[in-house]
Amino acid sequence: MDAFVISIGSELLTGHTINTNASWLASQLNMAGIGIREVRAIPDKLEDITAALNDAGKKASLVLVTGGLGPTNDDITMNALCSYTGSGLVVDQKVLEDIRQFFKKRGRDPGKVNLDQAMVPEKALKVIRNPNGTAPGLWMEKNGITIIAMPGVPHEMQHMFTAVILPELIKLFPGNHIIHRHVLTQGIGESFLASRISFWENDLPPEISLAYLPSAGIVKLRLTGRGKDGKRIRDMIEEQITKLKRIIPEYIWGYDMDQMEEVAGRMLREKGLSLSTAESCTGGYLAHRITLVPGSSDYYRGSIIAYSNSLKELLLGVSPGLIENHGAVSGKVAEAMASGARKRLGTDFSVGITGIAGPGGGTAGKPAGTTWIAVEGPGVIASERFIFGDNRERNIIRTANAALMMLIRAIRDQG
Amino acid sequence: MDAFVISIGSELLTGHTINTNASWLASQLNMAGIGIREVRAIPDKLEDITAALNDAGKKASLVLVTGGLGPTNDDITMNALCSYTGSGLVVDQKVLEDIRQFFKKRGRDPGKVNLDQAMVPEKALKVIRNPNGTAPGLWMEKNGITIIAMPGVPHEMQHMFTAVILPELIKLFPGNHIIHRHVLTQGIGESFLASRISFWENDLPPEISLAYLPSAGIVKLRLTGRGKDGKRIRDMIEEQITKLKRIIPEYIWGYDMDQMEEVAGRMLREKGLSLSTAESCTGGYLAHRITLVPGSSDYYRGSIIAYSNSLKELLLGVSPGLIENHGAVSGKVAEAMASGARKRLGTDFSVGITGIAGPGGGTAGKPAGTTWIAVEGPGVIASERFIFGDNRERNIIRTANAALMMLIRAIRDQG
Numbered sequence: 001m002d003a004f005v006i007s008i009g010s011e012l013l014t015g016h017t018i019n020t021n022a023s024w025l026a027s028q029l030n031m032a033g034i035g036i037r038e039v040r041a042i043p044d045k046l047e048d049i050t051a052a053l054n055d056a057g058k059k060a061s062l063v064l065v066t067g068g069l070g071p072t073n074d075d076i077t078m079n080a081l082c083s084y085t086g087s088g089l090v091v092d093q094k095v096l097e098d099i100r101q102f103f104k105k106r107g108r109d110p111g112k113v114n115l116d117q118a119m120v121p122e123k124a125l126k127v128i129r130n131p132n133g134t135a136p137g138l139w140m141e142k143n144g145i146t147i148i149a150m151p152g153v154p155h156e157m158q159h160m161f162t163a164v165i166l167p168e169l170i171k172l173f174p175g176n177h178i179i180h181r182h183v184l185t186q187g188i189g190e191s192f193l194a195s196r197i198s199f200w201e202n203d204l205p206p207e208i209s210l211a212y213l214p215s216a217g218i219v220k221l222r223l224t225g226r227g228k229d230g231k232r233i234r235d236m237i238e239e240q241i242t243k244l245k246r247i248i249p250e251y252i253w254g255y256d257m258d259q260m261e262e263v264a265g266r267m268l269r270e271k272g273l274s275l276s277t278a279e280s281c282t283g284g285y286l287a288h289r290i291t292l293v294p295g296s297s298d299y300y301r302g303s304i305i306a307y308s309n310s311l312k313e314l315l316l317g318v319s320p321g322l323i324e325n326h327g328a329v330s331g332k333v334a335e336a337m338a339s340g341a342r343k344r345l346g347t348d349f350s351v352g353i354t355g356i357a358g359p360g361g362g363t364a365g366k367p368a369g370t371t372w373i374a375v376e377g378p379g380v381i382a383s384e385r386f387i388f389g390d391n392r393e394r395n396i397i398r399t400a401n402a403a404l405m406m407l408i409r410a411i412r413d414q415g
Numbered sequence: 416m417d418a419f420v421i422s423i424g425s426e427l428l429t430g431h432t433i434n435t436n437a438s439w440l441a442s443q444l445n446m447a448g449i450g451i452r453e454v455r456a457i458p459d460k461l462e463d464i465t466a467a468l469n470d471a472g473k474k475a476s477l478v479l480v481t482g483g484l485g486p487t488n489d490d491i492t493m494n495a496l497c498s499y500t501g502s503g504l505v506v507d508q509k510v511l512e513d514i515r516q517f518f519k520k521r522g523r524d525p526g527k528v529n530l531d532q533a534m535v536p537e538k539a540l541k542v543i544r545n546p547n548g549t550a551p552g553l554w555m556e557k558n559g560i561t562i563i564a565m566p567g568v569p570h571e572m573q574h575m576f577t578a579v580i581l582p583e584l585i586k587l588f589p590g591n592h593i594i595h596r597h598v599l600t601q602g603i604g605e606s607f608l609a610s611r612i613s614f615w616e617n618d619l620p621p622e623i624s625l626a627y628l629p630s631a632g633i634v635k636l637r638l639t640g641r642g643k644d645g646k647r648i649r650d651m652i653e654e655q656i657t658k659l660k661r662i663i664p665e666y667i668w669g670y671d672m673d674q675m676e677e678v679a680g681r682m683l684r685e686k687g688l689s690l691s692t693a694e695s696c697t698g699g700y701l702a703h704r705i706t707l708v709p710g711s712s713d714y715y716r717g718s719i720i721a722y723s724n725s726l727k728e729l730l731l732g733v734s735p736g737l738i739e740n741h742g743a744v745s746g747k748v749a750e751a752m753a754s755g756a757r758k759r760l761g762t763d764f765s766v767g768i769t770g771i772a773g774p775g776g777g778t779a780g781k782p783a784g785t786t787w788i789a790v791e792g793p794g795v796i797a798s799e800r801f802i803f804g805d806n807r808e809r810n811i812i813r814t815a816n817a818a819l820m821m822l823i824r825a826i827r828d829q830g
């Protein structure tokens with residue numbers, strides 16, 4: 001069972017958009033045991049779409065198409081599918097109603113171009129509704145080949161695929177089990193981690209393979225098991241994870257789709273504890289990460305972002321002497337920021353961050369990327385220095401990850 | 416003059432690697448006036464590579480191949496090119512010496528598999544040396560079609576392309592120009608924008624095409640011009656942009672690679688004005704966006720993130736009566752937040768945001784996604800209500816974009 005991915009959109013051929021849809025679909029299909037034969041990115045042109053559909057049907061039994069379903073003139077995928085399958089267009093009443101509701105919810109009237117998106121090929125076996133946008137997905141067939149078309153907007157496509165298409169595909173094409181599990185670590189580099197766990201890695205059974213996926217201070221360890229017996233493979237992976245937890249307990253903070261801010265939030269909620277933050281160089285990014293979690297207002301109170309020294313004094317009560325004697329980027333100031341936020345915002349825990357995000361602003365003694373992070377909680381205050389690189393955005397992300405790890409450890413230690 | 420990109424590597428078809436090489440090459444070629452006809456990602460299999468080369472030769476006069484030139488058994492691009500061009504292998508002495516030096520520098524001996532990388536097709540017109548790795552690039556020809564093969568490791572490929580290949584291509588294929596310009600809008604949906612500018616769009620000269628690239632409340636309008644005379648095309652595009660600016664001045668905030676936070680920052684710096692923010696539902700994301708810009712501390716002072724009502728009162732001085740009478744999510748409270756931050760942080764401008772990020776927390780009168788944004792500046796206070804969807808992350812991004820647009824307008828109006 002092979003699949004063929006057709007990515008439609010001129011923006012993919014000008015370099016303006018990276019084709020992340022194709023790789024996302026590839027990884028999803030792979031996990032379901034469906035291999036990809038080819039990925040083809042083509043412009044919104046009828047003859048190219050038709051040629052790609054023809055070739056795809058010769059090479060694979062499943063064809064996934066993304067893009068070109070929007071309301072504007074440059075979107076012609078729907079027409080191409082009609083002409084390819086010899087189908088006319090009909091109005092889908094459910095989609096029409098979805099579009100009306102979509103606009104109603106936003107307090108606006110749909111235009112004709114939007115309502116026209118309810119026109120779908122009459123030969124479509126299934127019209128896939130789109131709760132995140134106005135373009136529906138299509139499930140069609142020609143000469144025994146399954147053709148599925150989805151919008152190119154990533155979150156619309158992903159939701160449609162996960163909620164409707166993948167479950168149907170798994171029913172249609174059952175078979176080999178590929179099971180992935182992720183162990184999430186922070187604070188140890190890929191190569192150090194590899195040598196630390198090499199004994200365990202070399203001992204993995206042949207059914208299980210390991211990959212290191214590093215990003216911004218986090219290394220994800222992906223264990224992939226393959227075999228006919230799903231339960232056996234799953235148990236084998238669990239056994240290996242149990243062993244791994246004994247080797248590097250201090251670096252593991254979560255599993256699979258966990259996010260650090262979710263893990264910290266769950267721990268705070270379970271223990272009935274509250275949190276505030278005081279940020280300088282991360283400029284609100286830590287607060288943003290924490291508040292991305294739905295329901296975070298249950299434990300998170302807020303943050304004071306003091307970009308200037310005078311605001312560190314005014315809003316957080318950091319004493320001018322401290323800044324003068326130790327510098328704004330110092331352990332003492334990070335601790336005073338955490339302490340000030342904790343007191344003023346009245347929370348159990350608080351995190352203080354001060355540093356030089358870069359690329360400018362560094363000195364010989366304190367290069368760009370130097371960051372101090374402090375965590376204060378009931379009976380505990382800890383601060384740590386990190387020296388990252390000179391890429392501003394990466395420094396901000398790495399700092400937030402390091403801060404969340406310190407916070408997770410501190411809450412964990414509360415028992 | 417069209418190009419065809421063939422990306423070779425099984426990792427591209429399992430989702431483990433995103434095909435950034437193709438988009439990088441596409442943008443480089445586009446800037447040189449060479450359009451991309453198709454991008455095809457295929458596995459390291461002889462029949463797939465041969466079929467792709469055949470198809471490519473029918474569709475384009477330039478074929479760029481990346482990947483599959485490494486030293487291991489799964490790398491078969493070199494063999495495929497030999498069989499496709501009917502060429503035998505010969506040792507390239509310069510490449511052999513490069514490989515020896517590469518290993519010597521690293522204090523290691525090359526193995527036979529590495530030295531074998533000096534074997535290149537005898538029919539290669541040019542062997543492109545690789546200062547960053549051991550796999551050389553190849554420049555070949557068959558039936559008047561130019562075929563260029565490069566390693567798949569991005570930095571090796573990019574260096575080779577920029578230093579050797581691109582300058583040669585520009586010499587070989589002068590003339591045709593493809594010029595892109597982007598007009599960046601915010602606050603009007605794709606379909607409304609399309610109908611608003613349809614008269615202008617339908618009137619575009621045949622040399623210029625238009626694409627709508629929407630994301631999170633922002634729609635990028637990409638104008639692409641093609642022709643022999645670069646200056647003429649550039650002037651034609653500028654003329655169209657001038658017309659467009661007259662039709663939708665209120666929605667345009669920037670051009671090409673501009674970011675909203677950069678545009679706002681530039682305006683503040685030029686006018687010597689300062690900024691602070693007060694956020695609730697966006698939880699620091701607006702502050703994060705603003706502080707992503709290097710040097711933002713020149714005009715940005717900080718933010719107060721007041722997630723709870725009591726902190727809105729305590730930290731921003733919002734009166735309890737206001738929250739009681741109008742609700743925490745209201746224009747009055749957004750204005751009081753902006754006003755409070757402006758006073759306490761002592762800045763010229765301040766933005767206040769209060770809303771329901773969702774997916775929970777909505778009511779019948781105020782569904783999830785309801786957001787009030789206020790901007791206060793010298794002699795001006797404005798507030799506006801937005802109703803987004805129930806996707807938390809998207810709501811946060813859309814809110815920040817809407818807030819930055821209101822801020823840009825307010826600073827602009829300062830004259």
